[in-house]
Amino acid sequence: MKRLVPFLLAAVSAASSQTPAPKTAAPAPVPGFTLAPPPPTYAPMKMGNFTFDVQEKMRYEIRDNNFDFNSAVNSVQDAAWLLQRFRLGVGYDINPWIKLYVQGQDVREIGGDRGHTIGVNGAEGDDIFDVLKAYIQIGNAKKGFSSTLGRQFLAFGDQRLIGPLEWANQARTFDAFKFRYTATKWSVDAFTASPVNFTNYQWNKSDLLNQADHRNAFLSGVYFSTLFVPFNTTTDFYALHYRDDGQATFGTPIGATSFVTLGTLWKGDPKKLRGFDYETEMDFQTGKVGGRSLTAYAGHWAVGYNWLKSPWKPRFGLQFNYASGDGDPNDKKVGTFQNLFPTNHLFYGYMDTTGWMNMYNPQVNFSFMPTAKMKVMLDYHLYWNANNADAWYRANGTTKVRPVNTAAMNASSFRGQELDFTVSYKLNPHVNILTGYSYFIAGDYLKQTGAGSNAQFGYVQMQIDF
Secondary structure, eight states: OTTHHHHHHHHHHHHHTSOOOOOOOOOOOOSOSSSSOOOOSSOOEEETTEEEEEEEEEEEEEEESTTTOOTTSOOTTSSEEEEEEEEEEEEEEEETTEEEEEEEEEEEEESSSSOSSTTGGGOOOOEEEEEEEEEEEEEETTEEEEEEEEEEOOOOTTSSSBOOOTTSSSOOOEEEEEEEEEOSSEEEEEEEEEEEEOOTTSOOEETTTOTTOOOOOEEEEEEEEEOOSTTEEEEEEEEEEEEESOOOTTSSOSSOEEEEEEEEEEEEOTTTTTTEEEEEEEEEEEEEETTEEEEEEEEEEEEEEEOTTSTTOOEEEEEEEEEOOOSOTTSSEEOSOOOOBOOGGGTSOTTOOOOSSSEEEEEEEEEEEEETTEEEEEEEEEEEOSOTTSOOBOTTSSOBSSOOSHHHHHSOSEEEEEEEEEEEEEEETTEEEEEEEEEEEEOHHHHHHSOOOOEEEEEEEEEEEO
8 A cells, every 4th residue: 555645646746737728717607506507517519409428437446444444454445446437428309398318328347356246345346338317308407397207317405415426436316207497596396216226237227117126215305496595606495205115224124214304505605705605404304214213313514715816716614514323223213314315425535434324524624726727625524423322324324334232332432534635637628637545544433343443545537528
């Protein structure tokens, strides 16, 4: 692992040595955050009524002790590998109001000893060319009524609960029915969706289409986004409902899962707050998980300051994330916040050790742009269990870092600290380079429940879009 830091520094140097292009005028801001997401930075190829888009992404990763925090054991996750993803999309505009779109995807994990089955031993794995998206879109998503029917990405708000998880090689997609109405200062989405399961050498199916899958997982909801608060970029309110036939996360199922999440997201606009910004997202859940009664809470609170007149656009921020945990694994009640289908990689440390479940996570964030094409980010995280009677859940929301036993219940709740250094470089509208290095300092919870070695993670990624 001694080669890790020089390797990453060399990659950063190579990216930053590119000659930056002259600054161009920034595109006009798109009103709202959820209301009308900004378009991609590249234009898909167009031939008559057809559009074509191509993506190639490669990420080389090196990991050490990320999963077991044990330097005495060289596990299959303590290695290096190359993740490769290729996508090809074809759209056809029947008329200005009706569009057909299909996108295929091929993902491979090259090298390492984790195997090639997605999700086993933490592997991103292989999925030979399969259908990632296939939908019909009717209407204009930016004005008036529209609907999208078929296999598609879902992303709402900051993606803390629902997102496409584009960091994962295979990403996340749903077979869904989504209906949308967009007005001048508000929009509302109503949807029902079933998550797609990725299986190599078989057509990927959702629970909606897979009659042999007895999980029958469905997520439905209404998401309302507004521009009514004048100093916010968005002010959102939502209600989500998740159900399945019962899960074993909290022991043998004694019934079905059916619960509601009620939440709100507010994001302040630094241009209207004299350089200051703020975010808050708060959620309450009630219902049943595996037949057990659920009552859970979660919150995200952040403030920051942006030097708007500086050409480097520095920002300094503080934030705090909380999600409730379960206080008694034997009382047929669940207090663990259910993280649903998030893009957790964006929020709680790039090592992906932590999901929005049973946690306290204070952070310090700093970023700046030394050129118009480069962004540098420095993040410092602290982690605690909200309740030691519950598990430490990884970013996927299911894998547990340590078992819940007597040692864990009596241990310190302090998990540790993480330092993230990330550099993004936009070579041109089609090519983006991303590199980063993360270091995790083990806390007393790890040391008192087993191995407590520090961990490292480094990567270099190139993504090409046309």
